[in-house]
Structure formats: structure tokens, C-alpha cells
Amino acid sequence: MPGDIALLDCLPGDWRDGLFLGRVQTAEGPSPILVAAGVAYDMSRVAPTVAQLVEQLPLSPDTGEALGPLETIALPLLSPVDLQCVKACGVTFALSALERVIEERARGDASAAADIRARLEERVGGSIRAVVPGTPEAAALKAALIEDGLWSQYLEVAIGPDAEVFTKAPVLSTVGAGAQIGIRSDSTWNNPEPEIVLIVDAAGSAIGATLGNDVNLRDFEGRSALLLGKAKDNNASCSLGPLIRLFDDGFTIDDVRNAEVELTIDGPEGYRLDGVSSMNQISRDPLELVRQTLSEHQYPDGFALFLGTLFAPVQDRDEPGRGFTHKVGDRVAISTPRLGKLVNQVVTSKEAAPWDFGLSALMTNLAARGLLTTQQKETA
Known part of the structure; x- marks a missing residue:
């Protein structure tokens, strides 16, 4: 993990008991991992992307290459999704x-x-x-x-009868735990949106969940709903992680329905804000949001679906009556006990690391590593 963020501090308390998927940056390139009984396994020879790995559930750790106990891994965590579309539901509370x-x-x-x-x-x-x-x-x-x-x-x-569902970010553009998260440099009223994100396979089944920050530019969207794309889709404006927790007997969709998502913002000037989003107050059931996303669309590589947030900061930060807005240097931590903690530091989207590893780069990388078999090429 970059900076002063310890990996163990970002994992759920029972992480050794659950099953998790994620991505790490190896010397050769990005690789999907499975974490079972606290041990990380490189699954790139089983399936070179998380999207393809999801389609092979349930997974056996024996098919992967053991990397060792997760807490000893020195490889940086990436966003845990790759080829999945990144969708989001708004105004769900x-x-x-x-x-x-x-x-x-x-x-x-x-x-x-x-x-x-x-x-x-x-x-x-x-x-x-x-x-x-x-x-x-x-x-x-x-x-x-x-x-x-x-x-x-x-x-x-x-x-009304129809939920808001929109595309949050291009494929492969999301950032992971510990990365910088971007706010447009010309925004003067904005905030984080701490959310649970469902991971849905190509058949439309929710197979797990992770945490996400769906950054919101309140000034842009407030001026016109037609600015939603500009308000939502900017460099480094969508973070996910730290890992995808797979649904099993010990972690189910009911854990998502009843989760308490906590948010802490620590500002560079000593400012602190605490908030919570209670998923049991959501207006539409998470699986209803999945259903509406799928109603007239297919997702052959699956999708990640932000479920929305109850959090809406109204506390004044600087001037009375101005409410809350981010400052460069803010440290944003989103957490819930069963999914862990997602930590990012705020910069402007212009200052964040540029997104320069897209689909062409990924396919070129996987081909050079010999990870695109004939069957995988047909599904990539």
C-alpha cells in the first residue's frame, strides 16, 4: 500500500475467514488474486482478468500460484475490478x-x-x-x-418507479485503496460519496461487494443535470477497494442490506468530519437496483454497481452557510466491518496520476505474458 496506509488496517476484522478477489501490480503487469484463509494466490494463469475469474466461481486456491500470507505481500493493490463496466445508482436514499x-x-x-x-x-x-x-x-x-x-x-x-442508473467511469479507469482520488480543479462545492458497490457477473448475479467512493461535484450537477457526466467522470474520480468480498455462507447480501458505512475526512488544516450511511435506510433494495440496471442491457464482462449513499455533508467547513467542500490534501476513509477500509487522498484530477493503461495496453500486456489462450481470446 502506498504512503502511510498499512494493508492490515484496511482489511476487515475477519479477513482470514472470508473469500476475496483483488488485483495486484506485479513486475510483469496487473494480476488477479484470490485470498482464501488469509493466503493470496496469483490467479492470472487461471484467468488473466478479474472479470474472467468471476465467471469461474467457485474457485479453488489450488489452481493458483501461492504468493504467501496476504499481510506479507509487498505488491501494490490496484482497484479490484478491470473489464467490468462501472455503473452507479443515484438518489437511492x-x-x-x-x-x-x-x-x-x-x-x-x-x-x-x-x-x-x-x-x-x-x-x-x-x-x-x-x-x-x-x-x-x-x-x-x-x-x-x-x-x-x-x-x-x-x-x-x-x-418514482424508475431508479437513476448511470455510467460512472470508463473500464480500467478506477483507482484502488491508497491511491489519490481526483476532484475537478474548477469545482468549488463537492464531497465524497461513501458507498457499497455490488459486483455482478455476466449472468446478472451479484457475487460479492466492495467499498467505493463516487465523488460528487455538487456545483456542477446542481447547475444542470445535463452536467452529470462532467460532474462524475473525471481522472481518478472513482475509487474501489480494498478487495471484493465474495458472497458465501458467512457473508451474504443481507450483510450489505444491513451495513453501516462510516466515513472520516481528515483535512490538512486539522479539520475532521465523521459521517455514516445506514444501508437499512435505502429506498430500493440492492437487488432491485441490479434488476433495473439489467432490464434492457447486457454486460458480458459483468459490472460494478454503486448503490448510493445516505451521507450528505452540510456542516460548514470555512465560511458560515457555505457547507462542506473538499480541500486538496483531504484524507478520506470509508469503512464497514465486513468489507474493510478504503482510504484515498484528495488531489485535483489534473494533478492525479494520469490514466494511461487502457484496454489496448492491458491486452498487449497479457499477450506478451502468454496469458491469452485461444479460449481467453474468444472471451476477452
């Missing part, structure tokens, strides 16, 4: 829905947010938390909000 409406009404101006927040929460705060998306009760709330002039496109995806 009532509080995040209210904050998106505030962004929209404030037109990206943080100083105008406090008054709008107070008015909106007074009108819909309780009712929006209780309503089930897509139900007649949700439709009745929508009608009342339209009459009051408070309806929003964000409330449509919060309580």
Missing part, C-alpha cells in the same frame, strides 16, 4: 434526494442551500422518508409537491 433538490434549486451555489434545505425539509422531510418508490402513496406525494411547486427531477427518481 431519502436524504440524498433532498440534497439533490437543494443543489438544483441553489443552482450550484452553496451559500443559497441552507434556506432551501429548511423549506424543503419542513414540507417533505418526513413523508419522503416513509414512502415506497413507485407506489400509489408515492404518486400522491408527487402530485402534492407539484401543486406546491416543489417537484424535481431528483424526486422523480427517488420515489
